[in-house]
Amino acid sequence: MTIRLTHITLQAYHGVGEDERKNGNTFRVSVQVTLPDSVGVQTDVLSDTVNYQVLYDIVIEEMAIPSDLLEHVAGRIRKAIGARIPQAQRIEVTVEKKNPPLGGDIEWAGVTLS
Numbered sequence: 130m131t132i133r134l135t136h137i138t139l140q141a142y143h144g145v146g147e148d149e150r151k152n153g154n155t156f157r158v159s160v161q162v163t164l165p166d167s168v169g170v171q172t173d174v175l176s177d178t179v180n181y182q183v184l185y186d187i188v189i190e191e192m193a194i195p196s197d198l199l200e201h202v203a204g205r206i207r208k209a210i211g212a213r214i215p216q217a218q219r220i221e222v223t224v225e226k227k228n229p230p231l232g233g234d235i236e237w238a239g240v241t242l243s
Contacts, residue, residue: 130170132179133161137188142195143202146230150195155227157237158188162210163219179214187213199224203242219243 137160142153162184169178191206203222210220225239 130166131161131163132181132184133159134181134184134188135159137185139189139192141192143192143197143199143226144230145197149230154229156192157225157227158192158206159223160184160188160206160210161219161221162214162217164214164216165218179216183213184210199226199238199240200242203240207242 136157138155138157140153141156142150143156144150144154162179164179167178169175171177187209188206191202191209194202194205196202196205203224206224207220207222210222211217221241221243223239223241225237227237229235229238231238
């Protein structure tokens with residue numbers, strides 16, 4: 130079973146540039162967590178599976194902590210998911226920054242850890 134949250138969009142303050150840390154930017158985060166089939170498949174009871182809200186809250190908490198590197202943010206999110214959802218067999222996290230300050234027309238830049 131795989132649970133996904135795709136393109137959680139929020140304002141955050143990640144980057145090596147002073148302007149990025151001061152003014153922030155738009156980011157989007159996607160997480161994908163592979164788990165054994167939950168009992169919820171059979172019972173239709175939320176407590177028998179992983180609540181999407183837990184994943185969302187982890188993303189919001191970790192994105193609130195400024196970092197220079199997107200890799201670092203993604204790594205923290207992945208580690209926090211693993212700690213709070215120990216039955217996770219595979220965790221993939223993508224963090225993307227809108228229009229990064231690279232001197233060109235780039236819609237998104239990002240990293241994926243799995």
